[in-house]
Amino acid sequence: MENSKNIFNENPKSSLAKVLDIITTMASKPSGFIGLAILIFHVILAISSPWFAPYDYKAINPSLMLNAPSSEFWFGTDSLGRDVFTRTILGGRTALTITFFGSIIALLWGGLLGIFCGLVGGRIDDIVMRIVDAFLSIPWILAMLLIVSLLGTTTEVLIPALGFFYGKGIVRVARAATHDVIAKDFIVSAKARGHSNLSIIWNEILPNVRDAILVEGAMRWSWMLLGFSSLSFLGFGVSPPTPDWGLMISNARGLMSFAWWAVIAPIVGLSSLIIGINLTADAFAKALGIDRSTKAPV
Amino acid sequence: MKTNIQEIKDLSIGFKSQKGKQISILRNITTNIRKGETVGIVGESGSGKSTLALAMMGYIKHGLFTTRGECLFKSQNLLSLNNKELEEIRGRKIAMIPQNAGQALTPNLKIGYQIEEALRLHTDYSKTEREKKISELLNQVRLPSPKIMALRYPHELSGGQQQRVAVAMALAGNPELLLLDEPTTGLDVTTQAHVLELLKDIAKDTGTSMVYVSHDLGAIAQVCDRVIVMYAGEIVLEGPVRKILKEPIHPYTYGLLKSIPKLSLAGLPDSMPGSQPQPGNIGSGCSFYDRCNFSNDKCKVNVPKLEYISEMDTSVRCFNHSELISITSEQKSKNHLQKEITIDEILDLKDVSISYAKQGIIDQFLNKVTDTNPTVKDINININKGETIALVGESGSGKSTILKSIAGLLKTKDGYIKFDKEKLLSGDLKKRNSEDLRSIQLIFQNPDESLNPNHTVEQILSQPLKLYFGLTGSKLKSSIAELLEKVRLGAFYMSRYPRQLSGGEKQRIAVARAFAARPDIILCDEVTSALDVSVQAAVLDLLQKLKEELGTTYVFVSHDLAVVKAISDRVAVLYQGRLCEIGPSKNVYQFPSHPYTEVLIGAVLEPDPDIKPKLVAEDIVEEKPPEIGCSFQGRCPRIIGDKCRNETPPWQIGDNGNAIRCHIGIEELKIQQSQC
Amino acid sequence: MFFLIFKRFVLGLITLFIVSLITFIGVEILPGDACTSYLEREAFGEALAACIKRLGLDVPAHERYLSWAFNVIQGDFGYSLSGQMQINEVLGPRVKNSLVLASAAIIIGIPLALILGIITALWRDKMPDIIISTVAIFSMTIPEFISATLLILIVAIWLEWLPGIVIVPTDVTFFELLPNIILPVIAIAMIMTAHMARMVRSSVIQVMASDYIQMAILKGVPYWKMVFKHVLPNALLPAINVVALTIAWLLGGVVVTEVVFNYPGLGRLVIESISNRDLPVVQALGIILASIYVSINFIADLLTLMLNPRLKTLQTRK
Ligand SMILES: Nc1ncnc2c1ncn2[C@@H]1O[C@H](COP(=O)(O)OP(=O)(O)OP(=O)(O)O)[C@@H](O)[C@H]1O
Ligand code: SF4
Ligand code: SF4
């Protein structure tokens, strides 16, 4: 109803202009603006921090153990005497990279399998969805922990494993979106004209489910980050001495009754990033006109 | 003069656009509703009818607000009352019967509870009195066995029954004013006629004032004393129903009336150019200026005022209304002469049956036929090259099902479909060759659904061109431009998305896409049902011209009998997936022989208060066709006992070329018809 | 109706069957078997042989699966390597403790989520909605281990109101456990409530925009009566399934929370068994957690079926 701005004179746009349009719409609401700002800040920080980190992140110095914040060490030092500020600004790099690529993998396999199932329907769809359901019912943390503990915590293990476990939820969304589209007359019309299945997927279905899948992918990114940090926190993510927020929180936690700074700094870093991605994903969904608040976070 | 029950004074309602601009959707509405009269509000979709009706109850939708004016009910301004005060009035003094009662009844509450709720709120009956009253009300709206009805949930009733329940609920509070928003839209013709009859009786018995909102002038003509015509948020014409429908002195109403297909006239109705402007996009002068045939320069800059013409008791918003007074509303229509039917068969449906029932795995394995009562059965139709054959019938009569099986989207269970005399069309789309696929194209009811919202017009039209003719580059582009020109649209439409087009323009694109394949046959599924009347006439006109130009054959499905009469050469009447009558449309409409055809055509509402519908049969809905005997036995007013129940009626052909399926002879049927 | 319930039940069983296959095959294809993983560097000679014998690793995989599955159906999960005892004995008290924790969170979370969701929907875009929704976004996005850590820091360390870390033996009685679970319950309930409140909100908003609510208003039904009679039953019905999925999804978060608070429940057992590479226990946990997920969803299905008027009448008519 609200779009009674004059649609008839709206000029057709190039795809770049469309992307810019979406971003402008996202930034026009305060929550979207804050989300985007936080996300951009974190990305820039992650890319540039190695150049301006004041200290060496792994330099252990027993004489500087658990120093409170000061002009020298802005966020204080940790139990091994390492600079918390340095470790905090570097602490999001691994998480951001791994989860970003993980989300892309999740998006691709989840999206494609979902569209496929939605399209073919019938027996095959039933079987695949049963299996997806079964995977959904195994808590992600158990499966991830098992894989990581047996295969190791390298990037080559983490990215595909996260990508796999967070993609199964996308299968459902993509399948539902495909189902919605498939009932529409323009698909019936394409079928009646005799187009091939591939051409129908590519020309008619994909452009119409793309938005829903992208939004889902953006959402997954924030959950995956949450999952990955939980792994790190439990000691199954990145290995020390690599700085990582989850791990830093876990290490500093035992001593937080007298060195709260060592735990607060990474908490702020991680929480702000997750909130930033979440707000951005929400604004993205709204800008594309998708309501996803009724969906469960599976 | 009777006293006014409601007075609306200079009412304007609008909303704030995203850019903060204030946009009006109702502008300076001033009118009165008098005690005991029924007033109709007509207008195209988006003209603000519903918004006005809701304002009459003091209800403004979320996001809208009143910019000026008031809405007085017995000199109390409803728009300034608080919720508590409104609760006192709503349902008790003013009640509403909504469009689409199916969605307006709360799904988790029983019918009886919902009516009782209204009684409890608005009367002081005791519990037992209320129970009695519920039965009375359900009886009053002619629902069978009220006791059982009251225990049902809304989804257990048919559309017509739900509408009746809504009426009963509105009557519960004994209101002085009853507002009806499109109460019969979406119902089958026969049901619609019955509900209107009921409303008329209620108005007569209770003396309640009614406001009847509708886009359908046929319905308005039947029930209203006075009519208000709205266009783009304004009242453009207001007066007694006979004056408005017979001597319309506003150019819009004049054009609108001429664009409605009527049973009493042969051929296509005249069409009106353009479409209604969107709110916020209305020029500085008269809002109808762009589409008006009577306009002059004055109209472009000055807004005409609503002017009362006392000798006609009519108010009109037009500078040049006097020109229209002189034109007699005698309507001559364009001469679409029905073609003599030449036998040159292009499509042959032989004994076609179609079933939606899924076979169980075991039956599939044993190759056993389980569905003895398929949705569509025994369809025999020959279609000749260049003719337009129409399939008519109520909802659920299997019209679209037959189209789908011709297009190859549904398998036939029995029988076959032959194309071009010798080619047998496979029931499996994948097995049809590209040539057969190209020859048969489909146009759908709702262009919003049939055009990919993420494609531009160019992409949409290039699909068939690429697929069938392998066109690319400049050839493709020029073909698209050519197609657009064929459907009377400029080449600049190429880069637009469907959402940037109006309903009529979208349907033109759908037509262009079908013609892009240069087909021999086009299957049209309710192609004008989603369009406004004035736009519908233009699309029908376009289809007719293209056909004359290219010699295409149409299979035209519609529930609107007047539209079918206007465009078709032959008609096939279906009931519950079985053929009842088939013949040249001229004859079928003139002498509807089969009892069902008679019922159907009798129920059509003409936009003329002096032509009343004939209600011959009850409007019961049947969920399934009967297993044996005549398909129409459940509702047939002329049923002759066990023969009809047990034996499938034979085909008989009358001297005028109509073929019907009935146990009673054609001549005998004619005699029976003339007796009542 | 009965058939529908039966069908859901069978589907749930099929899901569990697939889960058992997945966990079994997963353990099978990952490098190393239960014994080599567990014994690590000592995986040779007699110790290895004893272990293999104990777990019956010397028979072919499909036979092992069948006998394992057969035992599981009878409630016997096998032998825990690290605990050196029957897995059932390990599980018993843990299941009880986790159930206490989760039920407390659900009992607090669901009513709270309902109230907050309804308030935010009815006062949509007004102050109460803006405040609650903002807080909800924070509490649903921040990971459990952060909120748990912050709770300990603020409530236990700075304010010293409650014990921060649960230091109780695994088999404590219910009443000894009670004061210890307050903080963990808050940590879990926070995120769960936020998720559910958001869903309830949008479901209520959807129903409020429907034709039948407009009709109820125009009928003159008083506001609160309309909310309770016409809006809520229709808004909450579709929310049930989504809520169930959410609860099930949050099981993962319970694991982390238990670790943070050192709470002796199933979650901590997950970490312990993984750290000890005690694969038989991991398998057992997989099945148990999956059954919880499946049962929660089954209960939700049952509720929906029972409350849905469309299905109710099917039953009374036949
Ligand atoms: N909440 C809203 N916000 C903005 N515009 C609105 C809103 N509600 C209605 N409109 C616009 O107001 C105009 C009139 O709407 P209304 O529903 O009164 O039309 P109508 O004549 O009843 O149409 P129909 O025949 O389709 O029911 C339309 O252009 C519609 O898009
Ligand atoms: S005022 Fe002019 S433009 Fe408007 S309806 Fe009358 S003649 Fe047409
Ligand atoms: S066969 Fe009998 S029931 Fe059927 S239409 Fe003729 S008279 Fe009516």
Ligand SMILES: [Mg+2]
């Ligand atoms: Mg309307």
